[in-house]
Amino acid sequence: MESGPVDLGGFYGTVDIHLELEERLAKFTGREEAIIYSYGFATISSAIPAYSKRRDIIFCDEGVCFAVQKGLAASRSKIKYFRHNDMDHLEQLLEEQLKLDKKNPAKEKVTRKFIVAEALYMNHGDLCPLPKLVEFRNRYRTPIFLEESLSFGVLGEHGRGATEHWGLKPGDVDLICASLETAMGSTGGFCAGKSYVVDHQRLSGIGYCFSASMPPMLAAASIKGLDIMEGSPQIFSQLRDKAVAMRRLLRGTPGLRVCGESVNPVIHLQLACPSSSRDTDDELLERVARECIDSGVAVVVAKYLKEELKLPPASLRVTVCVELSEDELEKAAKVIKTAAAKHIL
Incomplete structure (x- = not known):
């Protein structure tokens, strides 16, 4: 079976311009696949509960914006907050969890863990230390979900966001989520990552499944925004x-x-x-x-x-x-x- 975006047009109102935008966003960010939402706030708040469920664990910066907070609440997961941009505190929490996992390996096998942070914090204006988060991701095998609404179209030589800013590989962050309502001047939002990660949202992302696609005109406006970003770095x-x-x-x-x-x-x-x-x-x-x-x-x-x-x-x-x-x-x-x-x- 061929991989790639699934055309759910008969159900969600998706047409070719939406699929084109998803392909363009995936290419621009250097990810395998992207999915677009019709409402920016719903993007991260739907993506988190699509993956993290009850009994899973999320390590989250306490300075995250309201959209992230609603996603955490919707997931019903166990949330372990670390002090804002305090990597020592995050490492302490991860080490404590590692010790608990060793005591109960059966529970550890069925418990997923994630790190959630913002690239540029909306409520504080500061930058997250992404290289340190990636180090923890690799050491503790904990995927990263990164909210990039303020960093996409801002950070990096080509505006590709925090990974480009820090000189990291796109695959170092498992899922990025960003609004199209900030730097892009349109509406909606998108998530980008590996195909198997993104495709999961097409039937599990509440904000995707229970809403119509964005107006095609605004999808075209987002594509025009990408044209400008690519043509005028x-x-x-x-x-x-x-x-x-x-x-x-x-x-x-x-x-x-x-x-x-x-x-x-x-x-x-x-x-x-x-x-x-x-x-x-x-x-x-x-x-x-x-x-x-x-x-x-x-x-x-x-x-x-x-x-x-x-x-x-x-x-x-x-x-x-x-x-x-x-x-x-x-x-x-x-x-x-x-x-x-x-x-x-």
Whole structure:
């Protein structure tokens, strides 16, 4: 039997443009196969429970975004959180599990284990130490699921994401999941990996099976986005340069501190001296954001649901795109600094 994407068009509304997008995404990311979802949030939150079930174990960074958290809850697996980006703590948890497995080899044979992390953390803006995760993957035989919504189309010489950024092989990460609603400017999301891994989702991914395919027009828009990414690889270095420049310009903003990885175009500005009330901090930052918007600079307060596992500190979120000029970056930084000086100090 030939391998490759299964055409489920009669059931899900899949047509040739969807299959073309899957093939293009697999080729671009260097994976054997890709699957597209019609809703970005549902991608990672459906992929996790497609593989990890009750009695399985997931080692997960406690700083993951809400979509990942919902996937963890839907899996009903045993979740072992490690402190955000703390590889020593993760290693400790893996070693403890290894000792338990040796005491009960029969249970170990039927218990699957996974590592779940984000390449660029949406709630914090920092970069995960992927080479260390890959080391643990190989040592403890624990597959990695990596959420790449902010890193796909951003990191790496050709925008292929965290594996390219770190100089790793695509096969070092078992499954990547990313939204098409960020760098691609479309809707939906995709997962990519080995064919036997991806194909499993076509009948086990809840967000895939119980939804229609994305509108064909938006699939075509995603293909056009890939054309631009492949034809103009210089935009990725330009974007990272502008992200670094914006962080430099924002240093010294009154009452705020710049957080996250320098190459991340999504920048969090947290209060240098937060109060004891989250609502008070959010209201203060809302005043700063409204002042910026009135001055022609789009800045938002990062919003989170109360149900999130661990709420990050209150922050303003600034997003840099490759189309912004140096003058626009300087204007934006000046407006933000002026608004912060007026309302925070």
